[in-house]
Amino acid sequence: MTPTARRKVLAVGLVTAFMSLLDVSIVNVALPSIEGGLGLDEAGLQWVVSGYALAFGLLLVPAGRLGDARGRRGMFVAGLALFTGASALAGLAPGPGWLIAARLLQGAGAGIINPQVSGLIQQLYRPEERGRPFGLLGAVIGVSTAVGPLLGGALIAGFGAEAGWRWVFFINLPIGVAAIVLGWRWIPAGEPARRREPLDPVGVALLGAAVLLLLLPLVQERQWTSPAKWLLVPAGLAVFAVFAAWERRYGRTRAPLVDLALFRRRSYALGSLLALCYFAGFTAIFFVLTIYLQTGLGYSALLAGLAVTPFAAGSAVASAAGGRLVNAHGRRLVAAGLATVLAGLAGTVLALHLAPGRGAGWAMALPLLVAGLGSGLVISPNVTLTLAEVPVERAGSAGGVLQTGQRIGTAVGIAGVGAVFFNRLAASGGDWSAAVRPALLVTVGFVAVALAAAVADIRADRRAQDRAAGEPVGAGTPH
Incomplete structure (x- = not known):
């Protein structure tokens, strides 16, 4: 395949991944409008958010395996058609049950799409070439999660509270239709010999x-x-x-379905653990801050989205650099990124302590930018390193397992951080500032565990290099 053809496939894959991952976070700022428009209770609102993540997580590995065995183009287009149709159903929802069902279908479509994107990168690029495309994919993951509240807030501000939440879903339609057409034209068909594999x-x-x-x-x-x-x-x-x-x-x-021998590869096992722990902390940041700013401080949906935009900006800038640097620096780059995220989150907690009122958005802009810069050096380099030794014929299922860990981490993080946040809020008599700081400290703990996994991988790699060089362990040149 020519470089131009590969860039076309990568472009349609990244746009589609962005759209599906955006729907993880964009709905958060629309929940008050959805509650008012459809009369959802708290359990219904939880299912609008969590039902998507649940269906997403359930389909990742089987869809990745199907893509490996039957060809990725057909799975990509089928998942995209399901996601686009479900987006239309969600925007037209006349009642709570309809919307929840549509969100489950949306999540299923996203779960089918995403392992095909990482599998296509594995299929179309040689190992030494994958840093850049995985860097772009990492930017998509980080930016889509962080920019979701901003885009959702802008749509609600532009179309009004009653119609704005529906456009959160309708915005997917023109993108989805275009991606279906281009994906079918540009993505290479699967190899017929592999279509007979049992499933x-x-x-x-x-x-x-x-x-x-x-x-x-x-x-x-x-x-x-x-x-x-x-x-x-x-x-x-x-x-x-x-x-x-x-x-x-x-x-x-x-x-x-899953080649368990993959977990005997240290890069894959520790990379998957790192991703699970990092996503537990990373995604919970926006869950807590969005609620704190909107409900606690009275920010509009648009202002709440703007307040967390520095993280997205930092992540976008650093992800591009991370893709270029990962082959030279390996897991040390990921460890440096995690340490930067920890510094940024600690700074955010301090900023909210010093400026607990309406000025919180401005106070945490710089530390969130720092955390975003660190995040850009974590997500895409970790994907590159984790999948580096995976055979191409197992790329879809291996990517699905990695992303399933991310989805489980997301659920664990939101549940754990949310429990601390709401319990502290109740214990403090409704003091939002006193609740948000300990909740963010829990996210710091998750990121610290991810950093420990990165350090363990670096040390193991150093010992392996020392043994290969015939030197005593610890005597080699520092990495």
């Missing part, structure tokens, strides 16, 4: 059940008040164990 239906069912059992108590954390809901977590882990045993047995004679 491991038992593995699909077991993994889906395990992910559902893990995510459901997290997305329903505030609605299901009984502590019995947490029994679903060990049940999910038990099903994961059954899934692993089945995959080992199935993989002896056929291609499994």
Whole structure:
């Protein structure tokens, strides 16, 4: 494939990934308008947000495996058609049930699309060339999550509270239709020889059940008040164990849904853990800050979106640089990015302590910019390094597993950070400033665990290099 043809495929993939990932966060600022327009209760609003993430997470690995086995173009276009049609249904929703169902379908479409994008990068670019396209994909992931509140706020400000939330969904339609046409024209068809691979239906069912059992108590954390809901977590882990045993047995004679041998590769195992922990902290930042600014301080949806825009700007700038630097600096670049994120988040907590009132948006602009710069050096380089040793024929399922970890991390982070935030809010008698700071400190903890995983990978790599050079461990040149 010519460089121009590859750029076309990458462009349509990145635009589509941006659109699907944007819908993770853009809805947050529209929730008050949706509540007023459709009369959703708190449980309904939670499902509008979390139902999307749940369906997204459930489809990632099976869709990635289907793309590997049946060809990525067909899966990409099918997922995009589902996402676009569901966006239209969501914008036309006459009632709560309709909107929740449409969001579940949207999430399913997003779950089908995204592993095809990372799989196409693996397929079309040689390992030494993947830094730039994965850098752009990382920018898309970071910027789409951070810019969602701003775009949602602008649409509500432009179209009004009653119609604005519907345009949050309608904006996907022209982009989706154009991407369907261009994706079918530009993305290469799959190889016929691989279309006959079996698809491991038992593995699909077991993994889906395990992910559902893990995510459901997290997305329903505030609605299901009984502590019995947490029994679903060990049940999910038990099903994961059954899934692993089945995959080992199935993989002896056929291609499994997930090649567990991938986790024997240190780069993949530690990179996946790092992604899970980082997304637990990263996405929860916007969840907490959006609620704090809008409900606690009375910011409009547009102003709340503008307040978190410095993070998106920093992430966009640094992601492009991260894609160029990752091959030279490896996991050390990711560790430096995580340390920068920690510094920016600590600065944000300090800024909100010093300026707890209406000036909070201005006070946290600089530390959020710093955190965004760090984030740009984390997401895309980590994807590049994590998938670097994955065989191309397993790129879709491996990317799906990585993104499933990100979705689980997102759910864990929002549930954990949200619990601290709302419990502290209740204990302080409605003091929003006293609630937001400890919640942000929890995000700091998640990022710190991600940094520990990066440091462990760096140390293991250093020991391996020392052994390869025939030197005593620790005697080599510092990396």
